[in-house]
Structure formats: C-alpha cells, structure tokens
Amino acid sequence: MFIDIHAHAYRRPFLQVPSAKPWPTPAQLIEFYDRADIEKAILLPLIGPEFYLPQANEDILEAAEQYPGRFIPFCNIHPRAIRNDPQAPLEKVLEQYKAAGCKGVGEVICNMSFFDPYMRNFFRAVEKVGLPMTFHIGHRLGGCYGIYDQPGLPGLEETLQVYPNLVMLGHSQTFWAEISVLDTVAARNGYPSGKVVEGAVPKIMRRRPNLYGDLSAGSGANALMRDPEYAAAFMTEFQDRLLYGIDICSAPQDSHRKLANFLIEMRDTGKISQEVFAKIARENAIRLLKL
Numbered sequence: 058m059f060i061d062i063h064a065h066a067y068r069r070p071f072l073q074v075p076s077a078k079p080w081p082t083p084a085q086l087i088e089f090y091d092r093a094d095i096e097k098a099i100l101l102p103l104i105g106p107e108f109y110l111p112q113a114n115e116d117i118l119e120a121a122e123q124y125p126g127r128f129i130p131f132c133n134i135h136p137r138a139i140r141n142d143p144q145a146p147l148e149k150v151l152e153q154y155k156a157a158g159c160k161g162v163g164e165v166i167c168n169m170s171f172f173d174p175y176m177r178n179f180f181r182a183v184e185k186v187g188l189p190m191t192f193h194i195g196h197r198l199g200g201c202y203g204i205y206d207q208p209g210l211p212g213l214e215e216t217l218q219v220y221p222n223l224v225m226l227g228h229s230q231t232f233w234a235e236i237s238v239l240d241t242v243a244a245r246n247g248y249p250s251g252k253v254v255e256g257a258v259p260k261i262m263r264r265r266p267n268l269y270g271d272l273s274a275g276s277g278a279n280a281l282m283r284d285p286e287y288a289a290a291f292m293t294e295f296q297d298r299l300l301y302g303i304d305i306c307s308a309p310q311d312s313h314r315k316l317a318n319f320l321i322e323m324r325d326t327g328k329i330s331q332e333v334f335a336k337i338a339r340e341n342a343i344r345l346l347k348l
Contacts, residue, residue, distance in 0.1 A: 059317060060342040061090070061098035063164070063191065063228065063273035063302035064128075068116050078307035083120040087127060089309030093317065096339070097127050099302075099346070101164040101191060104133040107202035108166050114154055121158065129346060131191065132159040136167055136175035143174035147182035155186055160346040163191030164228070166202045171212030176204065180216055184223035189345055191226040191271055196246040203229055208242055210235055210257045217265035224345065226300065228271040232258065233280035236291070248279040253287040262295055269345070270295065272337070273302025278316040285319075289328040296333045300341050 066086050070079035083100075090098065100120055102112045114132045121128040132154035139145035151162065162183050169176050183190050194213065195203030206212040210232075217225060227233075231245045235257040239245060258280075262268050271277060281288035292299060301320065303313050324334040342348065 058094045058338055059096065059301050060339040060348075061095050061273075061303050062226070062300040062342050063271055063304045064098035064100050065103065065164075065304070065306060066100055066120055066128075067112065068119070081305055081308055083124060083128065085308055086305065087124055089305070089313070090127070093309075093314055097129060097348075099129045099131055099161070099191075099342070101131045102133045103164060103166060105135055105165075105167045105202070107168045114159070118157060118159070129348065130157075130159045131161040131163050132157075133162060133165070134179075136169065136173070136179040143178050145178065147179060148185045151182060151186040151188065155188060159188070160348075161189045161191065163226070165190060165192040165204060168195055168198060168202050168205060170198070170205050171216050177219075180220050180223055184220045187222075189224035189226060189269070191228060193229040194227070194231040195229070196231045203231065206231070208235075208239060208245060210261060213268075214257075214261050214265060217261070217267050221265075221267055224267050224269060226269045226271040227258070228273060228277065228302075228304075230276040233276040236280045237283075248275060248283075250279075250283050253284040253291075255287075259291060259295070262298065266298075269298040269300065269341075271300055271302050272316060274304035277302065278319065281316070282319055285323065285328065289323060292323070292329050292337060293333055296336045297341060299337045300345070301338050 066083045067080040070082055100117045102114050102117045103109050104111045117130045121130040134150050193203035195201040195205050198205045230247060234245050234249050237253040237256045305313055320334060323329045
C-alpha cells in the first residue's frame with residue numbers, strides 16, 4: 058500500500074552519537090516494512106559531517122542489491138567534492154551513480170546557505186543530470202544541519218526559480234513549520250501546533266511546480282495532523298506533489314505508523330478521496346522516480 062520516500066539504513070548498527078540509539082540495518086527495515094504494508098523504500102545516504110559520519114553510496118547500492126525491488130537507491134555527494142572548487146564538474150560523479158541505478162540525490166544535509174557558490178554549483182549539477190533531490194532545511198548556520206534559509210524560505214524559492222527543472226523534495230522541521238505563518242522565529246526548529254494560517258510552503262508550491270513535499274518524520278506528520286481540516290485541503294490541492302515517508306533513524310517501532318494511520322483515517326472518513334490517498338501513499342513516488 059505504501060512506498061517510503063525517506064529511509065536510512067547502515068550496514069552495521071553504529072550509534073549516531075554517544076548514548077543515542079543505533080541506526081537501523083536494512084534487515085530491520087525490511088522486517089518492519091513486511092508488518093507495516095510498505096512495499097518498498099527509497100534509501101538515502103548521509104554523506105555530510107554536519108549530522109553524522111559520512112556514509113558510502115556503495116553501501117546503499119549494496120543494500121538495494123541485497124533486497125531487490127524493496128530498496129531504491131539514492132546517491133549523495135558533498136558540494137565541496139572534487140578539489141573543493143565551486144565550479145567542479147559534480148555532474149560527472151552523479152552521472153556514474155545514475156548509471157549504477159540511483160534514482161535521486163539526497164538527503165542533502167550540508168549546513169550551507171542556498172546562495173553559497175558551492176551549493177549553486179551543486180544544484181546546477183543535479184539539475185543537469187536530471188535527478189530529483191531530497192533536502193533538509195536548517196534553521197541556522199552552525200550547531201545545526203541542513204541547507205540554511207531565512208524565515209519565509211526566500212533562498213529555497215529563488216533556487217526553485219533559477220533551476221526550474223530541478224525537482225526538490227522539501228523536508229525537516231524548519232521546512233514543514235512554514236506550512237503556517239510562524240508565531241515566532243524559534244518555531245522554525247520545532248513542531249508547531251494549532252490551526253494552520255497559510256504560510257510560505259503552500260504559497261511557494263503554487264508558484265514553483267518543481268517543489269514537492271516529503272511528508273516523512275515527525276515534521277511532515279505534524280504539519281498535517283496539527284489541523285486535519287487544512288490538511289485535507291492541502292493534500293487535495295497538492296495531491297500530485299506530496300509523498301509518504303517515515304525517516305526511521307533507529308530500530309523501527311509501531312509508533313512509526315503514525316502518519317500512515319492518519320492518512321488511512323482521512324481516506325476512510327471521506328476527508329480525502331481514494332485517488333488522493335493512493336497518489337500520496339505510493340503513486341507519486343512511482344511516477345517521479347519511474348519505478
């Protein structure tokens with residue numbers, strides 16, 4: 058029934074940081090997916106040091122080979138790759154991974170501005186290769202991970218305008234907090250509650266058809282579940298550009314079914330149609346990634 062657009066797995070269950078829970082292994086994800094009616098997932102390598110130790114793209118390709126048809130590999134490179142040059146031909150590396158079977162790029166977590174010359178070169182290269190990109194927005198520079206943007210997401214919108222053929226899948230607390238007008242700037246790094254007063258995300262999605270919504274993690278679920286009435290209208294309007302996901306970062310648990318249960322309830326109570334549900338649950342991922 059579902060395709061998970063946002064998954065992580067490590068070949069060995071290393072800890073994220075001291076005292077944290079280990080990352081899931083591919084086998085742990087598959088066991089959970091079999092119980093949770095998830096037919097396949099997109100595996101995203103984490104390559105930047107801002108969040109965790111770099112992960113090899115080859116580990117992701119290996120997991121996809123180990124579980125054919127269940128894992129879809131994405132690739133990732135840091136914007137400073139290849140001689141630390143803001144004009145480096147990053148597309149040459151991306152083309153090799155695309156040829157190896159990678160269907161997209163991400164999760165991009167480097168803590169740099171959208172306007173940084175290295176990031177601009179990175180966006181150019183991803184657009185040129187023709188792969189969609191999953192990105193995490195950070196609320197500040199330093200002590201954080203994710204591409205930095207200001208309140209209102211002006212850097213994201215300009216990037217979408219400058220690279221109109223680059224499909225960008227938005228994700229993170231900072232991204233989804235802006236489904237609504239922010240009560241305070243601090244709310245960008247949390248899970249705001251209460252009724253949605255339409256904010257930057259839906260407005261930018263209307264203007265920029267290359268912006269998609271990755272509904273994974275507590276941030277995506279919270280953006281919908283904080284106001285089910287608005288969520289129904291939002292999902293209906295953007296039914297072709299929203300994708301179900303989980304973003305499991307530890308051993309999978311039944312609590313990771315929260316968003317799935319919400320979507321099923323919205324469908325079963327008639328708040329969204331079966332067509333809208335099916336698109337968000339799996340069909341948009343099939344179409345976007347040509348699965």
